[in-house]
Amino acid sequence: MELWKSLAIAHKTLAARLAKEPCEMEVRHLRYFIAVAEELHFARAAQRLHIEQSPLSRVIKNLEHLLGVKLFDRTTRSTRLTLAGQVFLDEARHVLFSLQRAIASAKAAAKGYRVRLRIALSDDIDPVRLSALLAQCREEDSDVEVRLFEVPLTQQLVGLRYGLYDAGFSQALDEPDGIVSQIAWSDSLVVALPSRHPLLAHKHIPIEEMRRYPLIQCHPQNCEGSHRQIQHYLRTLGVEPIISEQVATFDLMMVFVAAGFGVGLANESHANACRHLDVVTRPLSGGRAVVTRLMRLDTEPSAPLRRFLDRVVSLDACTDSST
Template sequence: MEIRHLRYFIAVAEELHFARAAQRLHIEQSPLSRAIKHLEHRLGVQLFERTTRTTRLTWAGQIFLDEARHVLFTLQQAIASAKAAAKGYRGKLRIALSDDIDPVRLSVLLAQCREEEPDVEIRLFEVPLAQQLVGLRYGLYDAGFTQTLDEPDGIVSQVVWSDSLVVAVPARHPLLAHTDIPIEEVLRYPLIQCHPQSCEGSHRQIQHYLRTLRAAPVIAEQVATFDLMMVFVAAGFGIGLANESHTNTCRHLDVVTRPLSGNRLAVETRLLRLDAEPSAPLRRFIDRIGSLQLGSAMRN
């Protein structure tokens, strides 16, 4: 079995269409079909159910897909580690990022790591939360940042910082009559939300907050980024609810932010890692997060 067979299989499994997979791989469809048949023959199992109209993974194919991704990711990690060693690095940390993590805090943290331990390479991986959890359990990541409220089995969840939930409104909007805006007033207008797949953790926290208020907001748009949220708000499509750190980094001339009054929400960012003794580089990384949090509190 060759590595290219795994790449071919993953492409077909993700596209579920041989022609699209061939186009994605920049090869002809015939050699792709032959490679998949050869792979099935070598494994002795059927990976796909094919008809003239559809292509579907078998149960064996679904299991093999997870393992094939793991193998390719491990290979990529090995290649990256070899290149890093050639550049003089003596250690590495693999950090997964799920949700839209505060870029200001993250850049300050990475700068401190680079200054204090220049021989430790830090690799960042932007992945969905489900993939982060799988990667942590497989040992593909050393730790990960997320805004989920869940505490999965075997995973240590540590709150590292929090942000106030703020309201983003168009300039000259009636809500700006309030210095602190009541959530009841916000919910009179359509909301612009970040898409639950793009910002799963923060979306869950905001939805939980709204459910505690027994609120059923009208959703005008769901967007993939906070930058796009600000565009829709500026255009008057609705009101945005977002972390204060996101509104600070995605400023728009025609958008004004205000804090909520009364029962406010602090959106938490957590660090996840396996429930085991962390490596020395990871322990120092966690300690730096703690000092960063303290420094932020002192500045505020």
């Protein structure tokens, strides 16, 4: 309770400061601040923004000077948000989301679209199913623009709550408060192996055999949802894999597998989209699926969004009947 009281006081103080002394703030101030606030590490934030660390530090100092408040507590060992920084992070995200929404709306209006659906994509969504869905939307709802945003899962959830996105695809395990989801489709979990590997003697790979080899997996920051599903599956079996590499994309996973660094574990659509001549895939013994969900706010959907949701259901039914 004391923390919430402190946050409320900090919010009022910061709002009063901004109202009294309007500052010449730039969009980059907000982008840079959000990156540091989310990473809590200036070097990683600079790498994420593709800039040097020193100009990033200068921008943050300039922002603190403009606001007249301290946003971060920095030591040689750590970087933490102050109470004012926590309040400002929430508001900064909202401002950026609103700006992006305004830009997208203006562009859609200029192209002649009357309605727009903003769909977030996380966890490297199956391109084959997605293209089929978009083609159906274009044919049946030609006056509705479908805008896609590739974002991390955490950003998708924040964007759904702030109204930046109407819905989003991800492979999240849980439904956070205020968010509902429906199953969009599911993929078999497969093992990617070098073209000459002892495990190819099995048509279905026993998990007990696979665990003997180093595992190459997609980095949890890039594929958070699918990573959690796979880790949850392995934990339920009592399997602790030997991780040899964490890669940013499934294409790179296949490169490492082909080079013999280990075996890969991925859903079938990713493996098919990233085929490599020297990589063979086999299903896991016992079968296991990675589920993709369509998430949205727990409110009554608009008519265009309802039609979109219905198409996702029909797409999944068509996929099941064709397999």
